[in-house]
Amino acid sequence: MRFKLRLLLLATSCILFFNACSKELEIYNKPAVYWYAKIIESISEGNIDKADNYYASLQGEHIGSPLLPEATMILAISHMYYEDYLLTEHFLDEYVKRYANSNEEEFAEFLKIKAKYMALPNPRRDQVLIGEAILESEKFKTSYPNSMYYSIVDAMATNLYIADAVLNKTIAALYKRIDKPKSAAYYKAIKPQPWIVWNEIEHAKSPWYKAWFEGDGTESWYGYLIPDTRSVVSRNSISDDEEPNK
Template identity: 55%
Template sequence: MIKTWLVAMALLILMTGCGSKEVEEYNKPAEYWYEKMVTSVSNGNLEKADSYFSSLQSEHIGSPFLAEATMIMAQAHMAHDEYLLAEHFLDEYIRRYATPEGREFAEFLKVKAKFLALPNPGRDQGLIDETLKGVDTFKMNYPYSIYISQVNTMETQLQLARGVLDEQIAQLYERLDKPKGALYYRSMAPVTWIKPDEVVNANIPWYREMFEGDGSSSWYDFMIPKTRSVISMEDNESK
């Protein structure tokens, strides 16, 4: 009796284990993979959605579902703040499937993805410049785009961010007694329509301000050497 019971338990565990293990799927119609992908996106499971998209792409390379599926994945990753993956899908869409109208929309989304990837612009000067180049390219290619007002708004915010960042760097050089460095960054006025004295800096949360300062001074000021460096002396001597 005990032996029979143990065998039954072993079979039950084995069957439960097999049932819980996900069955590998392959060789399905394009509609199947597309529906699975859309359902996973709706449920917020982008890892699963990426997997289903890969199956759709690999098994049905010529499927008419691929263009729409690629754009869905791009926008889904953007909605989840995964901007690099969003750009990857947008590049794929532009390269393989985009019509002229679809290309314009995709290029706009690429600019928007780069812009949204800058929650703290003061930390990434390179990405600001890269995004502004994307803005210039978009405006040159699509001067009458229906998205131009949104692109202009993003450009204004980026130019303001770059101007504030340049001024903060200039102030840092002044505190280090390096006037040439300060002069260089103050000469890099982003655009003529921005007046530095009219720019209001963004409010920095207290927990960031403790470490980053407000641009004019920082909590670690006392750690900066008061003696002039060789570079600082050269700057002053050459004036």
């Protein structure tokens, strides 16, 4: 008897659960304020993916709603909070393209630079992203010379220039170590910003559990285990370092 009762309760629970799920999936044709409230509710619960789905419903059913600009910016900032920087840029691009006036565009462009900057926890690992962030920072400074965000963008650009110079220096040393003289010369020839005073630069330090494998960027404790083979260190690697056999 107890077994049958438990089985009945389990079956009832499953039916209620799947019924609730199906009801959630079947929700449509709601007013804009409903979807907006659901977006806010989902973000407050930490369910950013669900918030994205509700945003799609808001945008799909109410393309002209005055709530859309605010919802778009809220999702951009929320994705930045959860360190999802690609989606942050996606929503900011959407905001700039569809809704922003000149002042709002300035703020959105600032957030895009901030997203790129925050996406670089270790500058040694993304040469392209550093370059993109520098270009966008300089573009912002040119476009908005009187911006209230100018000093912040300038500080980020300064750090990015230093990171870029350190990266080039590290790559040159690495190419020298693996006997790629032309590639090493290429990176040595890239002059850092003249205002960089290396004696005053405090290099970033990796946690000990990463430092074991990363080293200082020029060598690692396990280097002797790696055979001497052709390798690509950077997208700017020069392929003819090795002279052809005569």
